Each structure stands twice: as structure tokens, then as C-alpha cells.
């Protein structure tokens with residue numbers, strides 16, 4: 367099991383001879399730690415996993431990053447490539463292995479492993495391929511890090527978040543799907559680009575399923591905290607119902623467009639997941655639309671234990687609460703339809 371490349375692996379002994387401990391202290395060794403280090407594991411070192419790992423690395427969110435993948439050579443290549451940036455980055459221990467033991471004592475485990483969505487394939491088509499894989503990964507990860515937060519990214523993300531919840535035995539507050547955090551960023555980008563303002567000043571949520579039936583909450587669009595839909599409509603004839611549905615479809619279609627053009631998506635999901643990791647690990651209590659156990663919200667039936675995206679407050683303990691949104695009846699009905707479809711899919715899994 368390769369975990370890292372070191373000079374001791376090349377035959378050099380352990381002492382550096384350069385540093386001597388001051389009197390009465392321990393020698394400088396990699397294992398001398400006095401504070402709790404933050405460990406993030408990324409399962410799946412593909413395009414998405416590596417974009418997430420590198421964004422977390424550059425944002426200085428973890429003291430240790432563990433990578434796990436089934437493809438030994440690709441994993442070693444990716445690990446070395448990241449390690450070779452050490453001189454330009456904060457000091458982070460990067461380890462990797464094909465065995466889940468490498469993830470031991472993680473604070474956050476991000477699961478991206480999976481069959482990739484190919485051009486023309488819906489996210490729900492991926493379901494059966496990825497559930498089999500999760501049956502191998504999730505119990506092993508949960509056993510190695512029983513206190514961790516689980517962040518699911520593989521698609522179809524809402525169903526796989528449910529699968530991870532069931533297979534891990536973790537409380538629902540510690541199992542989170544990346545959900546529509548990325549869709550909402552795409553939505554905010556389109557509005558910001560139109561208004562020529564910073565997307566961080568646009569509040570606009572996509573909720574529900576990460577995928578074709580996601581719901582754009584147009585009534586909640588605000589710019590710099592000011593409700594914007596009325597003014598957009600007053601000033602632009604084009605902001606009618608059909609145009610808003612056009613924006614929603616553009617958001618939904620943008621993942622397919624990127625996949626069609628470059629074969630996969632990676633950079634935006636990397637930043638999206640790093641923003642979630644920041645809120646979780648640094649207890650930032652920011653509100654993100656993420657996939658949560660949605661039973662009981664917006665009329666989703668009590669018997670339907672589904673995960674879908676709602677705006678949730680994230681902190682060190684995971685999901686701290688879900689915002690009660692004011693939805694129109696049409697928006698709530700769409701959410702319930704998505705919940706019903708997702709529930710029917712979950713029922714096929716026999717978990």
C-alpha cells in the first residue's frame with residue numbers, strides 16, 4: 367500500500383541531522399502533534415475528486431488529505447502530482463491507498479467514486495451502477511471514521527445520499543449531498559452575468575433534485591439583499607414566466623453542455639464542494655442548498671424518506687437546520703413530484 371513517497375523509501379535513514387531538539391523536548395518528527403489535525407478524505411481520484419482535493423488543498427482547509435481510488439496507478443500518479451506542489455502550498459500531508467484504512471479518523475469524507483455520467487445519459491441512469499459501488503465503500507468508510515461528516519457528490523447525488531445514509535448508519539445531520547449547491551451557482555452566474563454584478567451578491571436558489579427536475583425559486587432572487595424579481599420584470603420585458611423557465615432549463619442543461627464539450631465537469635464542482643467543506647469544517651453556519659433528509663418539509667409525505675436539496679445551515683456538526691422557504695404552490699408541488707420520483711427510485715434499491 368503506497369501512502370507517500372519519502373526519502374526513507376529511497377533508503378535514507380530517518381534523522382535529518384539538520385535540526386536538534388532544544389533541551390527537554392521531543393525530537394522533530396512527523397508524528398509530534400499537539401493539536402487535533404483536520405483530515406479530509408476524498409473517495410474517487412477521478413476528475414471530480416481531484417478538482418475537489420486540489421481546491422481544498424489550495425484553500426488550506428485540511429492538515430491531511432487522504433485519497434482513495436480503485437485504480438492504483440492513476441491514484442499514485444495523482445498523489446505524486448499533488449505532492450510535487452508542496453513548495454508552493456501550505457504544508458499538508460497527502461496520503462493515498464486503495465484500502466479504506468487510509469481514511470481512518472477523517473473529519474470529512476467526500477465521496478465522488480462512481481461511474482461517470484456520459485453524454486446523453488441521465489443521472490438516474492447511473493443509479494444501479496453506483497449503488498453496487500457504494501455498498502463496498504460506505505460501510506468501510508463509516509467503520510474507519512465513525513464521527514465523520516459524509517459529503518456525497520457521485521450522481522445521482524440525491525439517491526446516493528440516501529444510500530450513504532442507510533449504509534453508514536450515521537444520523538441524517540451528518541450525511542449531506544452536494545445537491546443543488548452547484549446548480550444554484552450556475553443560476554447565480556447567469557443572473558449576475560446579465561446584470562453585470564458579482565455573483566456573490568446574487569442570492570438565488572435552485573432546490574429539489576440535482577438534475578432535470580430541479581426547481582428554480584425565482585421569487586427569492588435578490589441582488590445585494592434586495593428582492594429583485596419585481597424590478598427585473600419592471601425593467602426588462604423579457605423577464606416573463608417563459609424566460610424564467612428558459613433560465614432554469616439553461617441551468618439544468620449547462621452540465622450536459624460541459625460534459626458534451628469536455629467530457630466531464632470538474633472545476634465548478636471542486637469549488638462548490640470546497641465551499642461546503644469550509645462551512646462544515648470551520649463551523650461557518652452559512653446557508654447552502656444541499657441534499658438533506660427532506661421528509662416533512664413542504665408537504666413531502668412522512669413515509670417518504672428522501673434526500674433532496676433545501677437551503678440548510680451548515681456547521682461543524684453537519685446540517686444544523688433547514689430554512690423554511692416561502693414557496694408558491696406550483697414550486698411546492700414540483701418539489702413533491704421530485705420527492706415522489708426519488709422515493710420510487712429509492713424503493714427499487716431494497717435497502
Ligand SMILES: NC(=O)c1ccc[n+]([C@@H]2O[C@H](COP(=O)([O-])OP(=O)(O)OC[C@H]3O[C@@H](n4cnc5c(N)ncnc54)[C@H](O)[C@@H]3O)[C@@H](O)[C@H]2O)c1
Pocket residue numbers: 409410411412413414415434435436437440478479480481482483499502503518519520521522523544545548576630631632635
Ligand atoms: N453532484 C454534482 O454536482 C456532480 C458534479 C459533477 C460530477 N458528479 C459525479 O461525480 C462522479 C465522479 O465523476 P468523475 O468525472 O470524477 O468520474 P471519473 O470516472 O473521472 O472518476 C471516478 C473515479 O472513481 C473511481 N472508482 C470506481 N470504483 C471505485 C471504488 N470501488 N473505490 C474507489 N474508487 C473507485 C474510479 O477509478 C475513478 O477514478 C460521477 O458520479 C459524476 O456524475 C457530480
